[in-house]
Amino acid sequence: MVNTRDADVRADAVIVTIPLGCLQRSTISFEPPLPPKVQSAISNLGFGNLEKIFLKFEDAWWDAETSSDAPEIFTFLPPVTLPPGVPTQLITMFSLASIPVHAQPVLVVYTAGAWSSYLACQTPLSIADLFQTHYLPLLPNYSPDCIIQDIFSTNWTNDPFSFGSYTHVPVGSMNGIDDLCILGEKIAGLCDGDGGLWFAGEHAGTSDLATVNGAMSSGSSAANQVLRAIGEVPHHDTINSNP
Numbered sequence: 001m002v003n004t005r006d007a008d009v010r011a012d013a014v015i016v017t018i019p020l021g022c023l024q025r026s027t028i029s030f031e032p033p034l035p036p037k038v039q040s041a042i043s044n045l046g047f048g049n050l051e052k053i054f055l056k057f058e059d060a061w062w063d064a065e066t067s068s069d070a071p072e073i074f075t076f077l078p079p080v081t082l083p084p085g086v087p088t089q090l091i092t093m094f095s096l097a098s099i100p101v102h103a104q105p106v107l108v109v110y111t112a113g114a115w116s117s118y119l120a121c122q123t124p125l126s127i128a129d130l131f132q133t134h135y136l137p138l139l140p141n142y143s144p145d146c147i148i149q150d151i152f153s154t155n156w157t158n159d160p161f162s163f164g165s166y167t168h169v170p171v172g173s174m175n176g177i178d179d180l181c182i183l184g185e186k187i188a189g190l191c192d193g194d195g196g197l198w199f200a201g202e203h204a205g206t207s208d209l210a211t212v213n214g215a216m217s218s219g220s221s222a223a224n225q226v227l228r229a230i231g232e233v234p235h236h237d238t239i240n241s242n243p
Helices: 020-024 036-044 114-119 124-134 176-183 212-229
Strands: 013-016 046-048 050-056 073-076 091-095 106-112 150-153 166-168 186-188 196-199
Touching: 013 212, 020 036, 020 046, 036 176, 050 114, 050 124, 106 114, 124 150, 196 212
Parallel strands: 013 196
Antiparallel strands: 046 166, 050 106, 050 150, 073 091, 091 106, 186 196
16 A cells, blocks of 8 residues: 555555665655665665756857867866865866767766765855856866856755665675665565565666666566566566667
């Protein structure tokens, strides 16, 4: 039985696809509680933050005149001008001005760890000011006229439907692979042949962990397990998930 604010739904089997960050914060509840080994796997795994910031300009003033179609990549040591409280970690910018398809005068900043946590608490205006003041002047061909025209940033850290962006095995973990395998197996059910509960997502199983491919693969695996459990597919057969 799945209880929501709008309706109660009965099913022979349920595949739960909410992210690990939501499972760790118990944004949905399970009655009876999940088996202890499943609860341990959920709490033992890490759920990291990876944010992207897109800085758009009138033109790609930093773009070098080369014959290469590879994007330009800029890596920054922490500028000495950074104000207190700003993380002092390396950051990397990728130019979208030289890509072979749909090139744009845009710089993309990838952040993780302390940077993601810091930026999640900032406004777009303050983020733009931070890069305009402390990072852009370090790029080639910069002048005071090189002004950010628009900015977009992800905020998976504060998203109530994810609370992060990817699963990882924490440093020092001795059972990380086992925990991933547990989340990719049948989570709960009365007995074989009676349906039950499964997870799917980039955290469920060991196939392409922390990727969209992994999430798709886990969904296909969960669907196969469900159909076997309710007797729709023989145990030696597998559904082909390719188009």
